[in-house]
Amino acid sequence: MSVDASIACPQSVPPQRATRSVPAETATPPAADATRRVAVLLSRLRSARKFGDGQSNPWPTYEQLRECGDVVPSPWGGVMVTSYEAANAVLRDRSFRTPDLEWRQQQGDVRWNSPANTELSQMMMLLNAPEHTRQRRVLGNTFDRATLERLTPVIEGLVDSVLDELELRMKEDGSADYAEIVGDGLPVAAVGHWLGVPAADFADLCVWTHGQSWAQELFPTASQMAFADESALSLKAYFQDLVAERTKSPGDDVLSSWIRAWSEAEEDPEQAATIVARLASFAIMAGLETTSNLVNxxxxxxxxxxxxADWLRYHPEGIPAATEEILRYDPAVAITTRVGSGSDSPSEIAVGKGQLVYVCIGSAHHDPRFIADPDRFDVRRPGPVRHLAFGQGAHFCLGAGLGRLESNVLLRKVLTRFPTLRVVAEPVWESRAAFRRMASLRVGLAPKPRFYSFGA
Ligand code: HEM
Structure with missing residues (x-):
C-alpha cells in the first residue's frame, strides 16, 4: 500500500513498535510534532472524501497512524492505540474504565455534557462496575443458541421482504439504494421485531439512531451535536413512552420480559422503567448502527x-467465514474509547488517571503483525480470524450472534437471488471516523452474470 510521504511521521519520533508507553502529559517538541501529525491523519480519516482517502479508503491512513507508533499521543490529550496487540490488551484490561457519566461531568466541558452525551453515558456500553455487571447479569446470554435458532426463520422472512423491496425499486427506477433498503431496513427490523417495537416506528428510529451517533464522533460540529442532542432526546422520549405503555399492557416480547425482570431486580419502579428504556434504546442503536455497516x-x-462472490455462491458453507472477514476488514466500530483509572495496568499502557485512550480497531485489524497481507480482502483466509469487531473483555458485544445471523442469511439469499447485482455508483460515506457509515450505496441488475474460474 502506498503512503503519502507528506504526512509521514516525523523522523524525530521513532515508530513505537516495542514500547507502548507515551508520556502524553510531558509534551516535548517531538511529541508535539507527532500529536500534530496524528491530528492531520485523524482529520483526513473522518472526511467523507478527501485526497482520495477519508472514509472511502481509510486503510492507507490507518497505516500511517501505525507508522507513528503502537500508542501515539492523541491531539486531545491521552493516547491513540493503533496496533492489534495494544488494542486487544486495552479492551481486555479491566484497569481501564469507560468514559461514564461521572468522568464526563468531571470534564466541565459543554460537549461532554450535552444531552446526547449525558444519555449515552448511562447506557450499558458506557457503564462501569458495579452497575455494568448488574445490568449484564440481569440480561444474561441474550442471544443463546436456542434464541438464535428461534430467530432464524424470522430473519429469513425479514431478509426476503427487504430484498423484495430492493427488487421492486430496481425495477421501477433502474437502481436502488442498498444502504437505505437493506443496510438500514434489515437491522432495524431484526432488533425491532425481537424487542417488540411497532414496525411503523422503524423509520423514525433509523433517523434518530444515525443522528445520535454524531455525539460519539471525534470532531462533531455544532450542528451535528445539535442534531445528536435532538435525536437522543427523541429516542429517550420514545422508549420511555413505549415502556410505560408496555408496563400497562405487557405482551409476549423481549421488552415486556425486561420490564418483568427489572421490576424484581430494582426496588425503585421509576428507576427500573428508566433502565429498561435505556436498554431498549441502546439495543436499537447498537444493533442498527453496526449491522448496517456489516451489511453494506x-x-x-x-x-x-x-x-x-461467485465462489461463495457455489460454496455457501464459506459464508460464515466471509462475514468474519467483512467484520475484520471493515469494522463498524472503528474507534472506541476507554479512560485510565490510575491503577496498575496489566497491558502496560501508561496513561494518567482520567486520560482518554482511543482504541483504533480499524487500524488494529490491518496490522500486518496481526494478519498476513491485511489489506487483501479474502473470504477464504485459512483458520478463524480473532478480530475485535465485537470488542473484547467486559464490554464484549451482547448482540454478536444476531449481527452474524443477519449477515449470514442475507449473503446466502442475496448471492443466489440476484447473481447480477452490481454497485452502480460510488458509495457515499458519512464523514465519521468512530462509527463508520455508508449513507448511500446504489445498486442495479446487470444484463448478464460474470463468470469466473476458481480453484476448489
Ligand atoms: C455487526 C453487528 C455488531 C457489531 C459490529 C457490534 C459491535 C460492538 C462493539 C465493538 C461493542 C463494544 C464496544 C466497546 O467495548 O467499547 C459492542 C457492545 C454492545 N453491543 Fe454490539 N455490535 C453489533 C450488533 C449488536 C446487536 C444486534 C446488538 C443488540 C441487539 C448489540 C448490542 C450490544 C450491547 C448491549 C453492547 C454493550 C455490551 C456491554 O457494554 O457490556 N450489538 N458491540
Missing amino acids: AGMWLLDRNPEQ
Whole structure:
C-alpha cells in the first residue's frame, strides 16, 4: 500500500513498535510534532472524501497512524492505540474504565455534557462496575443458541421482504439504494421485531439512531451535536413512552420480559422503567448502527471482488467465514474509547488517571503483525480470524450472534437471488471516523452474470 510521504511521521519520533508507553502529559517538541501529525491523519480519516482517502479508503491512513507508533499521543490529550496487540490488551484490561457519566461531568466541558452525551453515558456500553455487571447479569446470554435458532426463520422472512423491496425499486427506477433498503431496513427490523417495537416506528428510529451517533464522533460540529442532542432526546422520549405503555399492557416480547425482570431486580419502579428504556434504546442503536455497516460493507467488498462472490455462491458453507472477514476488514466500530483509572495496568499502557485512550480497531485489524497481507480482502483466509469487531473483555458485544445471523442469511439469499447485482455508483460515506457509515450505496441488475474460474 502506498503512503503519502507528506504526512509521514516525523523522523524525530521513532515508530513505537516495542514500547507502548507515551508520556502524553510531558509534551516535548517531538511529541508535539507527532500529536500534530496524528491530528492531520485523524482529520483526513473522518472526511467523507478527501485526497482520495477519508472514509472511502481509510486503510492507507490507518497505516500511517501505525507508522507513528503502537500508542501515539492523541491531539486531545491521552493516547491513540493503533496496533492489534495494544488494542486487544486495552479492551481486555479491566484497569481501564469507560468514559461514564461521572468522568464526563468531571470534564466541565459543554460537549461532554450535552444531552446526547449525558444519555449515552448511562447506557450499558458506557457503564462501569458495579452497575455494568448488574445490568449484564440481569440480561444474561441474550442471544443463546436456542434464541438464535428461534430467530432464524424470522430473519429469513425479514431478509426476503427487504430484498423484495430492493427488487421492486430496481425495477421501477433502474437502481436502488442498498444502504437505505437493506443496510438500514434489515437491522432495524431484526432488533425491532425481537424487542417488540411497532414496525411503523422503524423509520423514525433509523433517523434518530444515525443522528445520535454524531455525539460519539471525534470532531462533531455544532450542528451535528445539535442534531445528536435532538435525536437522543427523541429516542429517550420514545422508549420511555413505549415502556410505560408496555408496563400497562405487557405482551409476549423481549421488552415486556425486561420490564418483568427489572421490576424484581430494582426496588425503585421509576428507576427500573428508566433502565429498561435505556436498554431498549441502546439495543436499537447498537444493533442498527453496526449491522448496517456489516451489511453494506459486505455488498461493497463482494462487488469489488466478484470472483469471491461467485465462489461463495457455489460454496455457501464459506459464508460464515466471509462475514468474519467483512467484520475484520471493515469494522463498524472503528474507534472506541476507554479512560485510565490510575491503577496498575496489566497491558502496560501508561496513561494518567482520567486520560482518554482511543482504541483504533480499524487500524488494529490491518496490522500486518496481526494478519498476513491485511489489506487483501479474502473470504477464504485459512483458520478463524480473532478480530475485535465485537470488542473484547467486559464490554464484549451482547448482540454478536444476531449481527452474524443477519449477515449470514442475507449473503446466502442475496448471492443466489440476484447473481447480477452490481454497485452502480460510488458509495457515499458519512464523514465519521468512530462509527463508520455508508449513507448511500446504489445498486442495479446487470444484463448478464460474470463468470469466473476458481480453484476448489
Ligand atoms: C455487526 C453487528 C455488531 C457489531 C459490529 C457490534 C459491535 C460492538 C462493539 C465493538 C461493542 C463494544 C464496544 C466497546 O467495548 O467499547 C459492542 C457492545 C454492545 N453491543 Fe454490539 N455490535 C453489533 C450488533 C449488536 C446487536 C444486534 C446488538 C443488540 C441487539 C448489540 C448490542 C450490544 C450491547 C448491549 C453492547 C454493550 C455490551 C456491554 O457494554 O457490556 N450489538 N458491540
